Amino acid sequence: DIQMTQSPSSVSASVGDRVTITCRASQALTSWLAWYQQKPGKAPRLLIYAVSRLESGVPSRFSGSGSGTDFTLTISNLQPEDFATYYCQQANSFPYTFGQGTKLEMK
């Protein structure tokens, strides 16, 4: 199975900050890397797919990049509604696997 390791596990930031979350895969991926946002008691929401493609309706302050085994999610100009938990997910091979999550908290 491909292991997905996110860092940090949690991060504190303020409104207006820029935050970067990293996801490292245990083996190289092609383009099947996605990012999801989850708020307490809610289902995950797709933010980015194919490494850097922004899902429709997702604000442009979210961006994704990376290749091989290292990928990043960047949130610029943090807004109050961005405080949530973020997960990366690979679909390069079965079983699909998720990172352990990064909790973004308000400082």
Added chain:
Amino acid sequence: QVQLVQSGAEVKKPGASVKVSCKASGYTFNNFFVHWVRQAPGQGLEWMGWINPNSGGTNYAQKFQGRVTMARDTSISTAYMELSGLRSDDTAVYYCAREMEQWLVLHYWGQGTLVTVSS
């Protein structure tokens, strides 16, 4: 608009089975794979498998092989996930999710179904 509506919360005893439904609307059910993902309390997301509603074909994570069955009823645009031999560590919220067209990502999600396993 695309909607996935799941069945309600369940409480089961260890060793029992649970069957969760996921009713789709707003799109052609047969055209998109449906995945199942679970999340234990306070934990991360765990992919369980998918079903191809058109053919009924399935692909299960090795961890759940032999205990999980995914099925569908195309006449009512509903997918099902049945998990047997329940243990306390199966306590989780179970989500169904629809794939995105042409991309292996989980595009639309159900609201989740809490399954509690307790004696």
